[in-house]
Amino acid sequence: MELLNRPRRLRANPVIRSLVRETRVSKDALVYPLFVREGTDIVEEIPSMDGQYRYSPDRLDGILTQLIGAGVHSVLLFGIPEHKDEIGSGAWDPQGAVQQAIRYIKKKYPGIYVITDVCMCEYTSHGHCGALHGQVVDNDETLELLCKTALSHAQAGADMVAPSDMMDGRILAMRNTLDENGFSEAPIMSYAVKYASAFYGPFRDAAGSAPSFGDRKGYQMDYHNRREGIREAALDVEQGADIIMVKPALSYLDVVHEVSGTFDLPLACYSVSGEYSMIKAAAKAGLVDEASIVCETAVSMFRAGADILITYFAMDLARYIDEGRIG
Ligand code: PBG
Numbered sequence: 001m002e003l004l005n006r007p008r009r010l011r012a013n014p015v016i017r018s019l020v021r022e023t024r025v026s027k028d029a030l031v032y033p034l035f036v037r038e039g040t041d042i043v044e045e046i047p048s049m050d051g052q053y054r055y056s057p058d059r060l061d062g063i064l065t066q067l068i069g070a071g072v073h074s075v076l077l078f079g080i081p082e083h084k085d086e087i088g089s090g091a092w093d094p095q096g097a098v099q100q101a102i103r104y105i106k107k108k109y110p111g112i113y114v115i116t117d118v119c120m121c122e123y124t125s126h127g128h129c130g131a132l133h134g135q136v137v138d139n140d141e142t143l144e145l146l147c148k149t150a151l152s153h154a155q156a157g158a159d160m161v162a163p164s165d166m167m168d169g170r171i172l173a174m175r176n177t178l179d180e181n182g183f184s185e186a187p188i189m190s191y192a193v194k195y196a197s198a199f200y201g202p203f204r205d206a207a208g209s210a211p212s213f214g215d216r217k218g219y220q221m222d223y224h225n226r227r228e229g230i231r232e233a234a235l236d237v238e239q240g241a242d243i244i245m246v247k248p249a250l251s252y253l254d255v256v257h258e259v260s261g262t263f264d265l266p267l268a269c270y271s272v273s274g275e276y277s278m279i280k281a282a283a284k285a286g287l288v289d290e291a292s293i294v295c296e297t298a299v300s301m302f303r304a305g306a307d308i309l310i311t312y313f314a315m316d317l318a319r320y321i322d323e324g325r326i327g
Contacts, residue, residue: 018327023303025317025326027071031115031268032314034063035206036101037080038090048202049273050280052312054080057100064109070318074113076162076310077101080207081123087131087145088123092152099156106157115189116153118146118163118174127204127211129165129219137219142167147177154183162245164191166219171239187242189268193229193255196220199248199274206273229255230262237263243308248272250297253304260305268308269301276312291316295326 010020035046035054042056055063067075079098081090090096098116105112120142121129130142142165150161161178163170171190178186196217204210221228233244244263246256247270260267275297283290294313301309311317321327 023299025299025302025321027318027321028073029302029306029308030072030314030317031074031076031308031310032067032072033076033078033117033310033312034060034101035078035080036060036097038082038097046202046206048205049277049312050284052206052276054206055101057097057104060101060104061108064105064112067315068109068111070315071322072314072318073111074115075105076115076117077158078117078207079122084123084125086125088120091118091120091123091145092148094152094156096152099152102153102156102158113159114157115160115162116150116158118150118153118161119165120145120149121165121209121211122207126213127209128214129216130167135214137167139167139169143170143173146170147173150174150188151177151181151183154178154181154186158186160187160189160242162189162191164194164247166191166194166216166221168235169239171236171241175240188240189243189245190236190241191247191270192233192236192241192244193246193252193259194220195223195248195252197223197248197251197272197274199251199272201274202277203273223251226255226258230258233259233263237265241265243268245270245310246306248275249301249306249309250275253300256301256304256306260307266307267305268310269304269306270310271297271301271313273312279313291320291325295320299326 037054039056040058043059044054046052077098102114105114119129121127128137130137153161243266245268249269249271256269279293282288298317
């Protein structure tokens, strides 16, 4: 056979395969989402998310020590308040779980980079991501609540804020608030392209944030749309976002790819709770090998163009990188 091209030449052994890899995966690119719950002495497993826990701020040492040991240095904090109200005022409480956790982490683990999710749904009694006007989330009124929340996170010492609400104009409003209050150096990671997704199911269980009526389709995106994602990202770039995000990840790799090719900002993708719990459940049922699936899906996100991966598997991935399974 006279074959000029024999792609198998570059697949002959692990060394050459690794030499020609097109996608390099680094622990530096991983962010671990962390649920902090108001109260003390709480470490409770989340029923919908096998292996994930809610922690009160005073009980974060174990998980943070593990993260540091694994080589994961960035966390994304979510708060679970004790009390909720119509406008979610717990979100900007200086004594709230997130604010306490930020202070705790920055004091005891200054090497950890603390990013905070900024949204109202965990704090509102109705579970929507902002203030209601009738049955509808009022955009401009919600901006004020979000800005107050982001500012309180920055004041507690957060390194970066990450608004996940999908209100129009929030990046500009938040940038202005942070700048006017002396936080012009705090970056904003925008959940720029966030779809209304059933993949958030386990998270809503974890955070008790399911809407009490209706759905989030009036603010989160319709999953039929790709160009709209580019438009959303463009708006956030114009408004001063430092990092843009696509969420969820696995069913949206086309969007990750297109956004990464269109904008020159760092791109994060968030492999969400449903992606995590589906893999956990399938592996538990003996249908797939968990480690192999975690590696393959994570690499697919980087291959699609993500620079940063937010994932509940961050610590597992760090281990797989150490073991040379991926990298
Ligand atoms: C808050 C928020 C959600 C997630 C991140 N921030 C839930 C939602 O929008 O309903 C989902 C994260 C996950 O599923 O892992 N708005």
